[in-house]
Amino acid sequence: MNDILPDEARRWQRIESTFRETAGLYGYGEVRTPLIEDTSLFVRQIGETTDVVEKEMYTFDRHGESLTVRPEGTAGAARAYVEHNISNKEPVSRWYYLGPMFRGERPAKGRYRQFYQAGCELYGDAGPVSDAELIELSVRVLSTLGIGDLRVHVSSLGSGDTRERYREALLAHLTPNKASLSEDSQRRLEKNPLRILDSKDPKDRAAAEGAPSILEVLSEQDREHFDGVRRGLDALGVEHVVDTKLVRGLDYYTRTLFEIKAEGADLGAQSTVCGGGRYDGMIESLGGAAVPAIGFAMGLERILVAMGASEAVTRRTAVYVAVMFDGGIAPALKLAKQARDLGIGCEVDSKGAKLKAMLKRADASGARLCVIVGEDEIAKGSVTVKDLAERSQEEVALDSFQAFLSQQKVLLTSHARAD
Numbered sequence: 001m002n003d004i005l006p007d008e009a010r011r012w013q014r015i016e017s018t019f020r021e022t023a024g025l026y027g028y029g030e031v032r033t034p035l036i037e038d039t040s041l042f043v044r045q046i047g048e049t050t051d052v053v054e055k056e057m058y059t060f061d062r063h064g065e066s067l068t069v070r071p072e073g074t075a076g077a078a079r080a081y082v083e084h085n086i087s088n089k090e091p092v093s094r095w096y097y098l099g100p101m102f103r104g105e106r107p108a109k110g111r112y113r114q115f116y117q118a119g120c121e122l123y124g125d126a127g128p129v130s131d132a133e134l135i136e137l138s139v140r141v142l143s144t145l146g147i148g149d150l151r152v153h154v155s156s157l158g159s160g161d162t163r164e165r166y167r168e169a170l171l172a173h174l175t176p177n178k179a180s181l182s183e184d185s186q187r188r189l190e191k192n193p194l195r196i197l198d199s200k201d202p203k204d205r206a207a208a209e210g211a212p213s214i215l216e217v218l219s220e221q222d223r224e225h226f227d228g229v230r231r232g233l234d235a236l237g238v239e240h241v242v243d244t245k246l247v248r249g250l251d252y253y254t255r256t257l258f259e260i261k262a263e264g265a266d267l268g269a270q271s272t273v274c275g276g277g278r279y280d281g282m283i284e285s286l287g288g289a290a291v292p293a294i295g296f297a298m299g300l301e302r303i304l305v306a307m308g309a310s311e312a313v314t315r316r317t318a319v320y321v322a323v324m325f326d327g328g329i330a331p332a333l334k335l336a337k338q339a340r341d342l343g344i345g346c347e348v349d350s351k352g353a354k355l356k357a358m359l360k361r362a363d364a365s366g367a368r369l370c371v372i373v374g375e376d377e378i379a380k381g382s383v384t385v386k387d388l389a390e391r392s393q394e395e396v397a398l399d400s401f402q403a404f405l406s407q408q409k410v411l412l413t414s415h416a417r418a419d
């Protein structure tokens with residue numbers, strides 16, 4: 001789990017606002033659900049034999065209930081969708097969320113126990129166009145943030161009996177080599193052989209070599225849906241690769257699966273910055289109507305790494321008010337207030353110092369103007385304003401200070417936003 005200090009938090013805010021704005025372009029509205037849900041919600045939706053449920057959830061008992069701190073956002077959003085009877089109110093709903101998720105995973109670069117996701121969920125549209133648009137939305141967020149070298153992987157899990165048929169085909173391939181599988185996979189073989197394709201264990205990888213591809217057993221409707229998604233992606237100009245080894249770590253998916261990898265980033269095995277897919281059965285299984293759904297979530301820590309250090313932010317406030325003597329405090333506070341009333345960021349330094357040291361601190365703060373509140377100037381009813389970029393200075397009367405700032409407002413407000 002990480003602390004995020006103010007300089008870094010500015011970079012987070014940039015990701016968050018880009019995400020919100022982009023999601024807004026497609027009609028998504030924010031949903032905020034609790035961090036804690038009934039454990040059974042996650043166990044049922046994510047799947048009993050997944051790593052998330054078996055090994056990673058932060059689960060505790062309180063007041064006779066088993067509760068879990070959310071490991072992801074999809075199940076909670078779907079629970080809210082059903083609980084508030086949304087399908088009766090609107091045919092299609094587009095929700096997004098941003099916030100911390102918790103998984104007790106082994107920490108590594110890009111893999112944390114508290115991490116942040118930005119996600120979108122779309123309810124009520126089963127057609128492949130919505131899959132393509134949703135994938136394009138996630139690519140747009142990442143490319144707007146300047147992340148190049150993205151690789152979009154897509155696949156389909158099929159639906160209904162496709163999965164059952166694939167399960168059998170996989171079992172037929174894996175069972176003769178059961179003894180060579182990892183312990184985990186031997187245990188899961190009968191229940192969930194698909195997970196074995198996702199295993200990082202070299203023994204499992206060897207056994208999965210040459211396994212049949214799910215695309216070979218797709219039903220005609222599932223195949224049509226998948227082709228439709230790919231045609232949509234082509235129309236939107238989203239380059240993608242079909243990856244039949246794509247297995248997501250959550251069991252609720254049906255049909256479309258996708259992941260986006262930031263190939264150029266220094267993320268090692270954690271290069272997947274975004275993952276998602278269709279989960280047409282979840283709303284009904286939670287007691288709602290038979291409403292299809294699709295969504296994705298992206299990991300903010302990984303996005304930050306992929307963005308690199310190019311976004312270093314140094315600017316804070318535009319105006320630095322340097323108090324040079326005790327009697328200068330009251331006028332300095334007034335000047336600072338006037339600046340902020342104009343919407344211009346301002347910092348007051350009343351720690352005291354010689355002029356040279358004060359100017360050094362003003363420079364280090366990243367401010368554009370340093371307002372020197374000195375004894376001689378105040379006696380004359382004025383202050384000295386130094387432009388730290390231009391290295392120029394002028395004397396400004398106290399009663400025209402706000403008008404003076406106002407003239408430079410465009411420069412000063414854009415300076416404050418230079419990140």
Ligand code: HAM
Binds near residue numbers: 117
């Ligand atoms: P997920 O693949 O488990 O999917 O997570 C989505 C993204 O969250 C990952 O691609 C990764 O960027 C980030 N992430 C996951 N675990 C960690 C971690 N321990 N540390 C840092 N980042 C992490 C889901 O969570 C689904 N709910 C996505 C979805 C939404 N599917 C449909 N709708």
